Amino acid sequence: MLGLQWGDEGKGKVVDVLTPQYDVIARFQGGPNAGHTLEFEGIKHVLHTIPSGIFHPGKINIIGNGVVIDPSIFKKEVDALLKMGVDVKKNLMVSRKAHLILPTHRLLDAASESHKGKSKIGSTLKGIGPSYMDKTGRNGLRVGDIESKDFMERYNTLVAKHKDLLTFYDYKYDLSEHEPSWMEGIELIRSLSLIDSEYAINNYLKEGKNVLAEGAQGSLLDIDFGSYPFVTSSNTITAGTCTGLGIAPSKIGEVYGIFKAYCTRVGSGPFPTELNDETGELLRKKGNEFGATTGRPRRCGWLDLPALKYAIMLNGVTKLIMMKADVMSGFSKVKVCTHYKYKGKTIDHMPFDVVHENIEPVFSELKGWKTDLEIITDPENLPSELNDYISYLEKELELPVVIVSVGPDRKQTLLRNSELVNI
Numbered sequence: 001m002l003g004l005q006w007g008d009e010g011k012g013k014v015v016d017v018l019t020p021q022y023d024v025i026a027r028f029q030g031g032p033n034a035g036h037t038l039e040f041e042g043i044k045h046v047l048h049t050i051p052s053g054i055f056h057p058g059k060i061n062i063i064g065n066g067v068v069i070d071p072s073i074f075k076k077e078v079d080a081l082l083k084m085g086v087d088v089k090k091n092l093m094v095s096r097k098a099h100l101i102l103p104t105h106r107l108l109d110a111a112s113e114s115h116k117g118k119s120k121i122g123s124t125l126k127g128i129g130p131s132y133m134d135k136t137g138r139n140g141l142r143v144g145d146i147e148s149k150d151f152m153e154r155y156n157t158l159v160a161k162h163k164d165l166l167t168f169y170d171y172k173y174d175l176s177e178h179e180p181s182w183m184e185g186i187e188l189i190r191s192l193s194l195i196d197s198e199y200a201i202n203n204y205l206k207e208g209k210n211v212l213a214e215g216a217q218g219s220l221l222d223i224d225f226g227s228y229p230f231v232t233s234s235n236t237i238t239a240g241t242c243t244g245l246g247i248a249p250s251k252i253g254e255v256y257g258i259f260k261a262y263c264t265r266v267g268s269g270p271f272p273t274e275l276n277d278e279t280g281e282l283l284r285k286k287g288n289e290f291g292a293t294t295g296r297p298r299r300c301g302w303l304d305l306p307a308l309k310y311a312i313m314l315n316g317v318t319k320l321i322m323m324k325a326d327v328m329s330g331f332s333k334v335k336v337c338t339h340y341k342y343k344g345k346t347i348d349h350m351p352f353d354v355v356h357e358n359i360e361p362v363f364s365e366l367k368g369w370k371t372d373l374e375i376i377t378d379p380e381n382l383p384s385e386l387n388d389y390i391s392y393l394e395k396e397l398e399l400p401v402v403i404v405s406v407g408p409d410r411k412q413t414l415l416r417n418s419e420l421v422n423i
Helices: 011-021 071-083 103-119 128-136 143-147 151-166 179-190 197-206 239-245 278-286 305-315 384-397
Strands: 024-027 036-040 043-047 060-063 092-095 193-195 211-214 256-260 263-265 299-301 319-323 333-342 345-347 359-367 401-405 413-415
Touching: 011 036, 011 211, 011 256, 011 319, 011 401, 011 413, 024 197, 060 197, 071 179, 092 197, 103 128, 103 151, 143 151, 143 179, 143 193, 193 197, 197 211, 197 239, 211 239, 256 305, 278 299, 305 333, 305 384, 319 384, 333 384, 359 384, 384 401
Parallel strands: 024 060, 024 211, 060 092, 092 193, 256 319, 319 401
Antiparallel strands: 036 043, 263 299, 333 345, 333 359, 401 413
C-alpha cells in the first residue's frame, strides 16, 4: 500500500479500512515525517510512526527495519493511544534493526536547512535525512542497541560527532532541552516487544497470514526515482518493502496504489500542474490541504498523468484507489495533464531534469460534477460525470480503480468492484 504522488494521498485511511482483511500491518520506511490521518466516530487521529492498523484489536502492527524512529515523538504517539484505550504494548512490535533519530539529528536537519536559505528542500525538520545519512554511513544507532550495556557510550560517541558537524553552521542550540524526553522515549521502547522483524514477517507469511505493507510519503519523493534533490531519504516505492521489511520480491502479491483525484505537494520542488490561482486556493480550502505533520499549506494542482503512469510503472501497481473525489465536487470543468511540453517537444513521460528545465503541462478537459459525494453510500449513486472521470483514468492508466473515497471518515469509502477487493 503506497502513495503514487508527492505524499499525503490518504494512505492512513485506506490502511485502516483494509486492516480487517489482514493479520499483520507493517510500516517499511520513513519516520515521523509521515502524517497518516484516520477519522472515525467523529474523531481525527494522526499517526507518524505507528502503523495505521493499530486501532483494530487483534491485529499485529510492526515497525520495520526501514523505519527511523524518534523516541520523543514516538512516546507522545504511544501516550495518546494509551489514553484512548488502545493496547499498544499488546499489538505493536518494533524491529531491532530500525534506526534511531537522535536529538542531534534534528538539530543537524534544522541547521542544514537554515544554511541553504532559498535553496532549501522543504525538510520537515524531523531529523530524517541526517538519520538515514548515519545509517548509510554506518554510524547509526539501532533499536537493538538499546539492549546493550554500552548503549550510552555509543550514544555519546555519535552525539560528539554531531556536535563537531554543527560547528560548521551558524546555529545556536541547547541539547539539554531535548535529551530528557528522548531518554524517556528510549525507556518506553525498551518496554515494548522488540523483534527480529525479518524473521517474524517471513514466518507469518509461511503460516499463511496476510501482511499489508504500509508505505509513507509518496513515490515521487523516492530517493532514487523522485524529483531529486527535493525528495525524502528513503525508497518509498514497492522495492522499499523488500529492503524495509526483509521480504523477497517474490513474496509481494497485490500492489495498491493510492492517488488523489488532483495533486498536492508540500515544501519545495517541481510541480508541473500547480495552480497558483483561485482554483488552487479553492482545492486547498475544500480539501483541508495542510500538512498533518508540519501544518504547512500544501500546493495544489490538477491530476498529472505522466507522473502517475511513471509511479505505476515503478511500483508494479495492480489496483488503484482514488481519494478525495469529494473535494473536486463543484467544478463545472476538471482538467487532467496528459503530456508535457519539454525542450521544444511534447512528451508523455517524466524527463530526467524536472528541477531546472521548464515543464509546461498539456491538459485535457472533462466535465465536472456538483453532487455532494459525502452523503453517498452506494457507488451506484455516484454522478455520471465522476464515473466518466474514473473511466477515463482507468483507460489511460490501464488499471482498475477499485475504491473511491468520498470523505474523511472510514465509512466514506466506496467499493467499486467487490470481485477485486474485499472490505
